[in-house]
Amino acid sequence: MSRLRLFAAVQPGFEPVLKDELWRLGINQNVKVQPGGVEFDGMLSHLYRVNLWSRVATRVLIRNEQFFANTFSELVTRASQIPWEQYLILNTPVDIRVTCRKSRLYHSDAVAERVVTAIGNRMGFPPTLANSEVAGPVKPQQIIVRIVRDKCQISIDSSGDHLHKRGYRGNAGKAPIRETLAASLLLELGYDGSQAFVDPMCGSGTFPIEAAMIATNRAPGANRKFQFMHWPTYDFALWQKLLADAETAVKPAQNPIGGFDRDQGAVAAAQENAAAAHVNVDFAQSALSAVLVKQDSGMLLSNLPYGKRVGNSKSRDLRDLYATFGYALETEFSNWTYGFLAGNHELANATRQPLERRTVENGGLKTIFCQKK
Ligand SMILES: C[S@@+](CC[C@H](N)C(=O)[O-])C[C@H]1O[C@@H](n2cnc3c(N)ncnc32)[C@H](O)[C@@H]1O
Numbered sequence: 001m002s003r004l005r006l007f008a009a010v011q012p013g014f015e016p017v018l019k020d021e022l023w024r025l026g027i028n029q030n031v032k033v034q035p036g037g038v039e040f041d042g043m044l045s046h047l048y049r050v051n052l053w054s055r056v057a058t059r060v061l062i063r064n065e066q067f068f069a070n071t072f073s074e075l076v077t078r079a080s081q082i083p084w085e086q087y088l089i090l091n092t093p094v095d096i097r098v099t100c101r102k103s104r105l106y107h108s109d110a111v112a113e114r115v116v117t118a119i120g121n122r123m124g125f126p127p128t129l130a131n132s133e134v135a136g137p138v139k140p141q142q143i144i145v146r147i148v149r150d151k152c153q154i155s156i157d158s159s160g161d162h163l164h165k166r167g168y169r170g171n172a173g174k175a176p177i178r179e180t181l182a183a184s185l186l187l188e189l190g191y192d193g194s195q196a197f198v199d200p201m202c203g204s205g206t207f208p209i210e211a212a213m214i215a216t217n218r219a220p221g222a223n224r225k226f227q228f229m230h231w232p233t234y235d236f237a238l239w240q241k242l243l244a245d246a247e248t249a250v251k252p253a254q255n256p257i258g259g260f261d262r263d264q265g266a267v268a269a270a271q272e273n274a275a276a277a278h279v280n281v282d283f284a285q286s287a288l289s290a291v292l293v294k295q296d297s298g299m300l301l302s303n304l305p306y307g308k309r310v311g312n313s314k315s316r317d318l319r320d321l322y323a324t325f326g327y328a329l330e331t332e333f334s335n336w337t338y339g340f341l342a343g344n345h346e347l348a349n350a351t352r353q354p355l356e357r358r359t360v361e362n363g364g365l366k367t368i369f370c371q372k373k
Contacts, residue, residue: 001043008040009036015034015035021055021057027046052221062155069151084119094140105147164181189371197298199303201303203261207302212281215253218250218277262285289324302338339369
């Protein structure tokens, strides 16, 4: 495969975090930040590298050149020019996701059918359609077609399962945060492993585990499979080399990383997850009001209950919990940098701390990401 145009997708609002991360991964060719991701030029090795190493990208796509199409025959002609044989073997089913806006071609099912025809023209016979979210013997190849103002862009997914699925979180607990969002917040807060870290309400342990992976320089994708492994162009030797390099790059953590939760079940789940992620984190059962840390300074990041996802919490109790959290920030953590996700502004106010705030979506809910001002 020659030079490719690649797109790493990210949760909207975290494009700058992704851009910085890609820069650190050596991605510097024709880089363009766009809403929802970053586009760049690269080779197959860059595609593998970003899938293996990005902590914040949700998936990586190959973007084919945009073309104009306002008839089905134009669509079929241009889509037949895509080198499908590089991504599909004869029995690979395809999952074609189509969006059409302000265009002559507006019927998404008909567009998907024509893309199947185009693949058939190129490959000899048309692939079957399948849903990539439904488990089957062969992982369907996801293809994303976007037609906006008659301009069509066809992208090919290289990741398969979204990248938050690192493979370590067997036990997700009550209201887990996605691994990619947890890592994005850590990096936005400036966590780089050179400080102690704690999450005093850690649930299944996602923040401390992601922090430990950053601190020890563990590649987040080293223990999972990717869609590109099913492509005829899959370079097994190159992937093995990247994995071996990633193994060599692992280093010991310089500072302690810990998590607390009052729920013993959550602590047990967090311990299991950390073991599966091959990282050392000190998890302990403790109520927030009793949390004690040995370090004078460090970084704290937590996802507080919102009262919407973790049921039963009355709003009065929640305000009290946020007030207790604020008190802990002023006392036990007075010298620490911190960030937290709050359910809403009123709850954030209950901490009585001077805060910088921005809205961040978590699991379909609007939350407030607060940082020390
Ligand atoms: C939204 S969940 C955190 C989810 C976590 N970030 C994850 O990825 O799994 C909030 C956690 O706060 C814990 N919690 C609630 N009140 C607490 C308190 N007073 N002291 C300690 N932990 C508390 C709950 O047990 C729950 O695990």
